[in-house]
Amino acid sequence: MFLSLRTEVEAALEGALSELEFPTDDLGIEEPPEDVESVLASSVAFRLASEAGAPPPQVAGQLADEIDADELTYVSEIQTQGPYLNFLPSDAYFAETLTAGTDESYGALEDREESVVVEHTSANPTGPVHVGRARNPIIGDAVANLLDIAGYDVDRHYYVNDAGRQMAVFTWAYETFDEDDLDGEPERDRIEYDLVRYYRKGNAYLENASEADREAAEAEIESIMQGLEAGDESAYERVSEVVDQVLSGMKGCLARLPAEFDEFVKETRFMRNGDTNDLVARLKELDEAVYEEDAWQLELEAHGIDKNLVFLRSDGTSLYATRDLAHHEWKFDNYDRAVTVLGEDHKLQARQLDTTLELLGNDTEGLQQVLYSYVNLPEGKMSTRRGTGVDLDDLLDEAIDRARQEVEDRLDDRIRDDDLDEDDIERIAHQVGIGAVRYDIVSKQPTKAITFEWEQALDFEAQSAPYVQYVHARCCGILEEAGLDPDTGLATQDIELESLEADLLATEAERDLLETIARFPAVVDEAADDLEPHQIATYTRTFADRFNAFYRECPVLADDVDPEVREARLALVAASKHTVANALSVLGVEPPRSM
RNA sequence: GGGCGCGUAGCUCAGUCCGGAAAGAGCGUCGGACUUCUAAUCCGACGGUCGUGGGUUCAAAUCCCAUCGCGCCCGCCA
Numbered sequence: 001m002f003l004s005l006r007t008e009v010e011a012a013l014e015g016a017l018s019e020l021e022f023p024t025d026d027l028g029i030e031e032p033p034e035d036v037e038s039v040l041a042s043s044v045a046f047r048l049a050s051e052a053g054a055p056p057p058q059v060a061g062q063l064a065d066e067i068d069a070d071e072l073t074y075v076s077e078i079q080t081q082g083p084y085l086n087f088l089p090s091d092a093y094f095a096e097t098l099t100a101g102t103d104e105s106y107g108a109l110e111d112r113e114e115s116v117v118v119e120h121t122s123a124n125p126t127g128p129v130h131v132g133r134a135r136n137p138i139i140g141d142a143v144a145n146l147l148d149i150a151g152y153d154v155d156r157h158y159y160v161n162d163a164g165r166q167m168a169v170f171t172w173a174y175e176t177f178d179e180d181d182l183d184g185e186p187e188r189d190r191i192e193y194d195l196v197r198y199y200r201k202g203n204a205y206l207e208n209a210s211e212a213d214r215e216a217a218e219a220e221i222e223s224i225m226q227g228l229e230a231g232d233e234s235a236y237e238r239v240s241e242v243v244d245q246v247l248s249g250m251k252g253c254l255a256r257l258p259a260e261f262d263e264f265v266k267e268t269r270f271m272r273n274g275d276t277n278d279l280v281a282r283l284k285e286l287d288e289a290v291y292e293e294d295a296w297q298l299e300l301e302a303h304g305i306d307k308n309l310v311f312l313r314s315d316g317t318s319l320y321a322t323r324d325l326a327h328h329e330w331k332f333d334n335y336d337r338a339v340t341v342l343g344e345d346h347k348l349q350a351r352q353l354d355t356t357l358e359l360l361g362n363d364t365e366g367l368q369q370v371l372y373s374y375v376n377l378p379e380g381k382m383s384t385r386r387g388t389g390v391d392l393d394d395l396l397d398e399a400i401d402r403a404r405q406e407v408e409d410r411l412d413d414r415i416r417d418d419d420l421d422e423d424d425i426e427r428i429a430h431q432v433g434i435g436a437v438r439y440d441i442v443s444k445q446p447t448k449a450i451t452f453e454w455e456q457a458l459d460f461e462a463q464s465a466p467y468v469q470y471v472h473a474r475c476c477g478i479l480e481e482a483g484l485d486p487d488t489g490l491a492t493q494d495i496e497l498e499s500l501e502a503d504l505l506a507t508e509a510e511r512d513l514l515e516t517i518a519r520f521p522a523v524v525d526e527a528a529d530d531l532e533p534h535q536i537a538t539y540t541r542t543f544a545d546r547f548n549a550f551y552r553e554c555p556v557l558a559d560d561v562d563p564e565v566r567e568a569r570l571a572l573v574a575a576s577k578h579t580v581a582n583a584l585s586v587l588g589v590e591p592p593r594s595m
Numbered sequence: 596g597g598g599c600g601c602g603u604a605g606c607u608c609a610g611u612c613c614g615g616a617a618a619g620a621g622c623g624u625c626g627g628a629c630u631u632c633u634a635a636u637c638c639g640a641c642g643g644u645c646g647u648g649g650g651u652u653c654a655a656a657u658c659c660c661a662u663c664g665c666g667c668c669c670g671c672c673a
Contacts, residue, residue, distance in 0.1 A: 033616055043615050046653065056653085084616060124673065164673050295671050306597085306669080313671040320673050344667055347599065373600075373666070406635075416633045432635080444608065447600060449666055456607070456622095463608080463621040466635050478632045530612080538609055541620075548636065557632050573632090595635070 001097045002039070002522040005074040009040050009087050012075070016066035022048050038079070038086035039093075039515055045083045056083030089515065095502035097518040098568075101575025102490035107520045107582040109151040109528075116152045116366075117331050118144040120341035121254065121261075122159040124166055125246040127196030128188070129253045130389035131452055132382030133343075135372045137259035138441045138588065140341040142533035143370055145586045147339070150528030155335070159327065160266045162243040164320055168224040170195075170246075171239045172217065173202025188393060192249030195242065196384065203385050222315075229317045231272050239268070256396050257438065257588065270326040276318050279326045279360075283311050286359055303355045307348065321349060328357055328367070337366035339531060344373045344447070370531050372446030378453065390452060396434060402458050403433035403466075407595070416477065420594070428595045432466050433458075435589040439465035442587050443537035463541060465589050468580065471544045472591040475577035478556050482570055486593065490574050495567060504568040509546075509553040513572065516546045517579050524586070533586060540583045547576050 010027055017024045028044035045060035052059050060080040069077050076090035100106060120140020123133050141156075148154045161167065174195065182201055186193040206214060227235025247264065254260075270276050280296070283289055288298045294314035300307070311322045331338040342350060350369045358364050376382070382389025407428050411420065420428070440457055444450070460466045476486040484493055505514060520539070527535035555561055556569040581591040 028615080030613095030615070034619090036616070041616085043654095046615070049653075082616075161673060166673065293671080297671085310671050315671080317671090319671070344600070346668090346673090348668055349673090351599095371600085376666090410635070413629090414633070440607095445601095448608085449601070459607090459622075460635065461622065462635085464635090467621090470633080470635050474633065474636085481632060534609085538620095541609085545620085551632080552637060555632065594633080 001074065001093055001100065001518040003525065005087075005089065005093060005518075006040060006522070008072055008074055009042075012067045012072060013042055013044070013063070013085075016063050017044070019066055020062060022051065032084070032086060036081070036086060037088060039089050039518075040087045042085040042087075043083065045085065049083075059083070060085050089518075091503055093518065094505065094511070094514050095500075097514055098500060098502045098505070098571055098575060101517050101578060102571055104487065104489040104578050105582070106517075106575065106578045107524055108149050109521060109524060111153075112151040114152055114337065115155070115335045116147055116337035116339060117155045117157055117335040118147065118339045118341070119157045119159055119331075120144070121259065122161065123250065124161045124164070124384075125192075125243050125250060126166055126170060126199050127246065127384040128190075128192050129250055129392045130382045130384065131392055131395050132375050132377075132389055134392050134395070134437075135375055135441055135446065135450070136341055136343070137254050137257055138438050139370060139372055139446055139533065141257065141259040141588050142438075142442045142536075142586060143339060143341060143531055145588060146524070146528050146531075146533050146536065149582065149586055150524050152337075152528075155262045156260070158261045158264045159324075160243065160247060160264050161320065162239055163225075163228050163267045163271060163323060165221070165225065167239050167243060168221045168228075169202050169206070170199045171224055171242050172221050173198040173205070174242050175238070176217075176220075177201050177205075187391070190249045190252055190393075192246045192253075195246050195249075196387075200385065200387055225317055226315070228268060228271060236268055236272070253393055256393070257434065259588075265327065267320070267323045267327065270323050270330065271318070275326040275330065276323050279329070280312055280318065280322060282360060283322075283325075283356075288359060298356060298359075300352060300355055303359075305348070305351055305355060307352070309352045309356060321352065324353060325356060325360070328353065329360070329362060332357075332362055332366075335366075337368070339368050339370065341370045341372070344371045347371055368531060370446060373449045375450045375452050378451055395437060395457065398454070399433035399437050399458050400429050401433070403436070403460065404429035406432070406460060416594075424594065428592055431590040431592045432460065432469060432595065435465035435469060435584075436460055438588050439468070439537065443534050443541075445532075445534055465584075466595070468540045468544045468584060469589065469592050469595060471547045472577065472580045472584065473593065473595045474547075474551060475573050475580065476593045478573050479570070479577060480593075481557055484570065484574070486574075486577050489578075490571060495570065500568055500571050501564065502568065504562075504565050505572060507553060509550040510569075510572060513546045513550045513576065516543050517575050520579050520583065536583055536586045540580065540587070543576075543580060543583065547580070550576075 010029060013027050014024045026047065028042045030041055030043060032038050032041040045056040048059045049056045060083050064078045064080050064085055067078055069075050074090050074093040075087045077088045079086045079088065118140060121137045123129060144154050144156045177198055182197040206217060224235055228239065283298065284296060288300060290297055290299055295310050296312035298309040298311060300309060309321060310319060312318060354364050354367060404425060407425050436458060479486040523535060523539045527533060554569060556566060556573060584591045
């Protein structure tokens with residue numbers, strides 16, 4: 001409803017301005033501070049003062065007089081407060097919000113008939129997912145969810161770097177060393193924990209071996225890369241044996257979040273199908289192409305990038321960037337938009353990619369990156385190769401353990417008599433534990449650096465997932481108590497929506513809650529435009545505050561509540577439930593029925 | 596050295612893109628609220644030269660310039 005109201009206010013204000021022969025290029029629309037009654041305001045009078053030859057408050061008065069609120073649907077009144085114009089919501093605004101909110105898909109925007117591929121995580125299949133990279137699947141999954149609810153047709157891709165030197169090293173190590181050569185036991189009973197030991201062993205060997213041994217190993221690694229480049233089936237199969245196993249383990253870890261993918265796209269695909277070769281040929285034709293020091297490169301200085309992009313090594317093999325160009329042209333062929341979630345260290349490459357794609361004649365309008373900075377440990381960076389870092393599995397285990405402890409501690413002083421059984425405790429521990437980890441990461445601007453600390457990552461206090469989840473559980477508790485199904489829209493249940501009177505929701509707490517619910521679709525819209533899921537997290541916090549105020553002030557099921565008020569409040573609780581459930585689902589945080 | 600990002604309360608962060616109404620939360624500290632639809636909740640108090648210095652503007656945390664601190668990048672690695 002907020003979006004409709006904004007459109008209406010803009011039109012009305014623009015009309016008034018042109019009627020008074022004022023410029024209409026800047027309407028000065030803004031959201032007022034909390035203690036102001038209106039839902040939308042304008043500060044346009046400031047700018048008009050000199051032109052009108054009158055002080056701003058007087059100009060505001062003129063504008064307010066010019067607009068007839070009776071002709072507006074969602075605005076009941078236009079007040080001036082000094083130089084500000086305040087637009088107050090009408091009964092229809094509240095009534096329509098209440099009805100719309102009772103639909104279980106509230107917040108989902110209209111289908112835009114536009115496809116978008118969200119590529120995220122894409123971690124090299126070298127070993128267990130560690131916390132340093134955990135921001136990627138969590139942010140990526142939320143971005144995908146966000147675009148989905150905002151009306152886009154979303155596919156989620158994991159780009160598998162199976163053609164790089166790292167995988168050749170891994171393959172060589174896997175084939176060369178035996179179990180006996182490895183250091184220690186796998187840290188966990190899953191395949192990537194087992195195999196990463198070969199990778200670490202191989203890297204250590206290359207660092208410490210004698211010159212001759214190292215050269216022999218390098219020759220083997222080189223031959224694997226050449227084999228891949230030549231489209232040699234046996235080289236592909238050798239590498240795949242490692243890649244597929246490690247990747248399957250990593251999928252298992254990511255599924256715990258859960259972060260699921262529609263497709264795992266291997267970069268060798270673009271070597272095997274000839275796209276990379278074709279692309280190299282086209283790159284050579286560009287004006288920017290130069291052949292220097294036996295390697296083909298692109299000079300991008302004229303495009304504001306002073307680092308050359310090498311696209312063909314002196315030994316004739318392609319590079320990651322070359323294949324990624326082919327990969328992205330493939331994305332352009334199949335999708336309207338392409339969003340990639342990347343660590344900030346890939347920023348320069350992203351610019352090179354974008355610029356080069358454009359030079360190749362692509363429209364890169366639909367290509368966007370979401371950049372985040374890595375999570376570091378207090379003692380420094382995490383690294384799979386060196387084996388430093390906290391595994392995501394360990395973080396999730398610890399989160400669940402602590403959440404379980406929390407549930408058990410609270411068991412004794414529960415008021416609600418709903419007898420949580422073992423399954424409930426386990427369910428809540430998972431929902432809260434994993435939710436807390438995801439929420440902590442997704443609620444912050446991705447560009448801010450994070451230093452990982454256990455205590456901070458696993459804080460279940462306010463401004464965390466459980467705080468918001470608790471609101472959801474409260475909503476469900478009330479609805480269930482009233483004999484309603486929390487998960488289903490009210491339209492199909494035993495409650496008459498037509499006879500609902502939003503004006504029965506007259507207290508300040510009810511109005512504030514309803515206004516907050518009304519804003520949800522607009523928040524989705526803006527967050528999706530900006531590719532910023534943390535805006536949804538910020539919203540859930542405000543929402544939870546508003547709901548808790550309502551919960552405190554307004555009993556729903558108490559005996560002395562008028563039956564009609566009770567119905568209206570039930571509808572408000574249902575609308576709240578769907579709002580918070582859908583907001584949480586964007587964040588990938590599960591909404592518990594009870595906790 | 597150059598490019599990019601970050602700097603808001605003791606701590607963790609919103610707000611910055613698109614300038615407007617005495618800067619907002621949470622944690623921590625202190626003090627309150629469970630015979631009530633769930634106290635993982637709520638209420639109150641304390642706490643801020645928005646890194647610093649200039650500039651633009653009727654108005655700057657927000658825009659511009661400079662400067663300091665931290666991070667990332669500047670590979671024929673990915």
